[in-house]
Amino acid sequence: MVDLTADVCLSAAQSSLSDDVQTLLKEMNSRCTSQKGWSRWNLEKKVEVDPSSSVSLIRVLVKELGKKLKKIHKTHQHMHVIPILHTLYYVVIQSVTIIPANLYQRVCECLLKLLILPLPYSAVALSTLRSIRMEMTTPGSLYTRRVIAEQNLRSKHFTMQEKVFVLADPSVFSAQLEAQVRASLEASSMFRDTATMERNVLVHVLHKGLGTDCQSSRLTQTLEVIEDKIVKTYFEEVVQAVEQSIRHGAGGYTAYLNKLQHIQRDVLTADTNDSNKTDSGSVCSRTVSYPEIKFIMWTNEVDLCKYERRRQHLNTCQCCIKCIFPEDNLLANFTLRSCSNSMDKDEDDMGNSEDGEVRRHREDSCAEDTKRPRNSSLAISRRNAYRKGNSAGRLNLMTENIDGFPGSSPVFMEDCRRRTARVVVMGDNRVLGRLTKAYHSIRDRESKHLTLTKRLNLQLYYIPVTDVEPPLSSPDIPCQDAGRLSLSSLLGQTDPWYNSNINSLRVAIAMQNGQCSNHSESTEQNHFLLDTLCYYLRCGTKPVNLPLYSVKMTRSSCDVTSVVEEVFVSQLEADIPEFRHLRERFSKEPSTRRKNSTVVVHGGVITVKYTETSLSKRKVVRGEAPMSCGVVVTSEPAATTAGEDYLTVRFDRMNPGCNTKIKSQNISIRTMEHRSLSVCLDKDSRRTYTDVQKVEISPCLDPGCSIRSMFTISSERALPLSKYLNKVLSLPINTFTGVTL
Numbered sequence: 072m073v074d075l076t077a078d079v080c081l082s083a084a085q086s087s088l089s090d091d092v093q094t095l096l097k098e099m100n101s102r103c104t105s106q107k108g109w110s111r112w113n114l115e116k117k118v119e120v121d122p123s124s125s126v127s128l129i130r131v132l133v134k135e136l137g138k139k140l141k142k143i144h145k146t147h148q149h150m151h152v153i154p155i156l157h158t159l160y161y162v163v164i165q166s167v168t169i170i171p172a173n174l175y176q177r178v179c180e181c182l183l184k185l186l187i188l189p190l191p192y193s194a195v196a197l198s199t200l201r202s203i204r205m206e207m208t209t210p211g212s213l214y215t216r217r218v219i220a221e222q223n224l225r226s227k228h229f230t231m232q233e234k235v236f237v238l239a240d241p242s243v244f245s246a247q248l249e250a251q252v253r254a255s256l257e258a259s260s261m262f263r264d265t266a267t268m269e270r271n272v273l274v275h276v277l278h279k280g281l282g283t284d285c286q287s288s289r290l291t292q293t294l295e296v297i298e299d300k301i302v303k304t305y306f307e308e309v310v311q312a313v314e315q316s317i318r319h320g321a322g323g324y325t326a327y328l329n330k331l332q333h334i335q336r337d338v339l340t341a342d343t344n345d346s347n348k349t350d351s352g353s354v355c356s357r358t359v360s361y362p363e364i365k366f367i368m369w370t371n372e373v374d375l376c377k378y379e380r381r382r383q384h385l386n387t388c389q390c391c392i393k394c395i396f397p398e399d400n401l402l403a404n405f406t407l408r409s410c411s412n413s414m415d416k417d418e419d420d421m422g423n424s425e426d427g428e429v430r431r432h433r434e435d436s437c438a439e440d441t442k443r444p445r446n447s448s449l450a451i452s453r454r455n456a457y458r459k460g461n462s463a464g465r466l467n468l469m470t471e472n473i474d475g476f477p478g479s480s481p482v483f484m485e486d487c488r489r490r491t492a493r494v495v496v497m498g499d500n501r502v503l504g505r506l507t508k509a510y511h512s513i514r515d516r517e518s519k520h521l522t523l524t525k526r527l528n529l530q531l532y533y534i535p536v537t538d539v540e541p542p543l544s545s546p547d548i549p550c551q552d553a554g555r556l557s558l559s560s561l562l563g564q565t566d567p568w569y570n571s572n573i574n575s576l577r578v579a580i581a582m583q584n585g586q587c588s589n590h591s592e593s594t595e596q597n598h599f600l601l602d603t604l605c606y607y608l609r610c611g612t613k614p615v616n617l618p619l620y621s622v623k624m625t626r627s628s629c630d631v632t633s634v635v636e637e638v639f640v641s642q643l644e645a646d647i648p649e650f651r652h653l654r655e656r657f658s659k660e661p662s663t664r665r666k667n668s669t670v671v672v673h674g675g676v677i678t679v680k681y682t683e684t685s686l687s688k689r690k691v692v693r694g695e696a697p698m699s700c701g702v703v704v705t706s707e708p709a710a711t712t713a714g715e716d717y718l719t720v721r722f723d724r725m726n727p728g729c730n731t732k733i734k735s736q737n738i739s740i741r742t743m744e745h746r747s748l749s750v751c752l753d754k755d756s757r758r759t760y761t762d763v764q765k766v767e768i769s770p771c772l773d774p775g776c777s778i779r780s781m782f783t784i785s786s787e788r789a790l791p792l793s794k795y796l797n798k799v800l801s802l803p804i805n806t807f808t809g810v811t812l
Contacts, residue, residue, distance in 0.1 A: 088131045099567045107575035125166040132159045136181040149192045153568045156199045157610045164213045165358045169282045175207040191809045209316040211276035221362035222268045228311045233491045238369040240498030243538040251583040255600050259361030266299040269306040280331040293342045488528045495532040499555035500641045504753025507640040518774035533804045535559035566808040613809025616801030618716040621771040628762045639752040646701030681738035740766040773800040
């Protein structure tokens with residue numbers, strides 16, 4: 072007899088979930104910033120409270136994907152596929168209920184049809200398809216790998232480890248806001264116990280793999296009473312079974328289930344006092360725990376510069392990392408702490424052999440120097456040359472560029488780096504400017520001596536935060552500090568799902584700055600921030616590459632000429648301080664009075680030389696000397712221009728109505744009449760340079776992909792890799808969709 076009541080309840084549950092999904096999709100097109108992101112969070116909490124609803128939600132998502140497939144020819148429908156795919160992945164990895172095989176099959180069929188979408192949508196669909204297939208053939212594998220990596224559990228069968236570092240810009244974080252955000256994020260470190268995590272993995276994998284044959288309650292009770300070292304043994308057996316099944320694919324499914332049955336039998340017989348225990352048939356309710364998050368105020372930029380000069384002779388991995396975090400070497404310890412462990416024995420033996428070889432070479436060189444005569448006439452002068460580097464290291468530095476190149480075939484083996492550092496920066500354009508400088512420094516060091524890249528996979532994330540509080544009456548009013556959030560707006564335009572979930576955090580974080588008096592509302596805000604960050608870290612794996620530009624400034628102070636080389640990612644402002652007050656006064660005058668005003672500037676103030684970029688892609692070298700008192704150079708990435716990267720250069724004159732703009736990729740600015748420029752990078756007053764006579768701006772080339780690499784790569788590899796050389800260095804900020812340039 073059919074249970075009509077159960078069918079009605081199931082239909083009502085699916086109808087409610089369908090409404091939630093529709094609200095989530097409509098949120099992407101909504102202009103209400105303060106409410107964005109909450110629909111996704113509420114849907115996650117609904118599934119967390121009622122784990123059995125995850126299967127119904129998957130059915131709703133598959134049905135919604137089917138609707139999108141019918142409208143696949145419409146471009147504007149492509150963006151709505153992204154939230155469905157990420158929600159589907161997140162439900163599968165968090166689900167503690169058994170997902171039917173026929174439902175998995177329907178999911179895979181829909182994902183296969185999405186592979187005809189253009190990039191980057193097809194790339195997200197392919198990534199989701201691979202994860203779903205792995206979970207389908209090896210139930211519990213996604214959960215196991217995620218927990219081991221995020222919780223840094225030790226296993227000889229799966230050695231991946233991750234660490235999350237959140238760097239906050241002190242210029243936008245008040246003391247009160249810092250305390251609130253720190254308490255919200257570092258709450259993830261509470262109640263973390265290795266043995267408990269290993270027990271959770273055991274029960275989860277056995278429950279997902281064995282289904283109704285799993286005695287979840289008896290397993291949980293038994294694992295609570297047996298010793299931790301015995302739990303560790305069973306944990307290793309489960310991880311080994313998972314990894315072997317992943318390697319064998321669908322053909323190893325039967326062996327995988329047999330192994331899980333064997334492990335369950337051993338666990339249940341490990342406790343001799345379990346004769347009276349019965350299985351109540353309860354469902355295991357263990358979702359993925361929060362990762363450990365380290366919150367750091369990113370200070371001491373002056374020490375960063377001094378540290379690089381003082382320790383330049385040290386070519387070590389720890390030195391490179393400490394250059395970014397001068398006051399906190401946790402990232403360096405994370406990279407190097409396992410060097411003494413057995414799982415890194417091979418890697419460290421190789422490194423020790425290299426270090427020993429270098430040490431012996433230096434000792435031999437010193438011995439030869441002591442034996443050589445000190446007669447200067449007999450000395451042989453060495454002509455300028457560079458030391459031939461390791462070709463494997465050069466190729467390793469090019470991996471990121473090759474993987475992101477459209478249409479490229481796999482050149483390297485699977486990434487075997489065992490540690491991933493997920494660095495999240497919080498602030499405005501200024502913190503991204505500082506991250507740009509640190510990232511360029513790392514790439515430059517790695518191009519000379521490969522130490523960090525071969526050990527650590529560095530992933531970068533960005534959460535916009537401003538010190539300008541939104542109005543309490545209407546938080547959806549455009550931010551008054553939009554100029555310093557231009558890069559977050561760019562990322563939001565490129566990825567609407569990033570705009571809905573991450574750009575909206577600006578309002579949620581601002582509300583924590585002493586504005587929320589209700590304790591329950593404050594707790595909800597804390598959980599929302601932490602849950603959204605975890606969602607961003609787990610699903611935001613597709614980078615948007617922000618092009619970097621190098622700046623060469625010639626300064627003249629006290630008859631001493633010096634050259635400063637810098638990089639910027641968003642904007643460069645150069646003006647003549649002598650005319651600053653005149654321009655400010657002129658801009659404040661009414662337009663009617665401005666026409667009658669007269670400002671006299673004798674002769675040319677600056678001269679410029681640039682290569683103009685046009686729609687026809689023809690480049691013309693021009694040189695002008697406009698009556699300008701300042702120049703504003705803004706980066707326009709190809710992600711938003713649907714073409715190539717270029718710079719928008721605005722020449723500011725005394726009368727703003729006479730300002731002119733050009734598009735260029737290279738520009739040289741020089742002052743005249745013994746005047747000097749004041750140059751500010753990325754709107755950061757801490758990166759302001761005065762007494763500048765000349766500024767040269769050009770795309771920043773990646774040090775790891777320079778033309779010199781051709782001489783360190785074998786001839787059979789040089790030709791296919793030539794198109795990746797002299798590539799412009801980009802700052803890869805992870806988003807949910809990414810972009811393929």
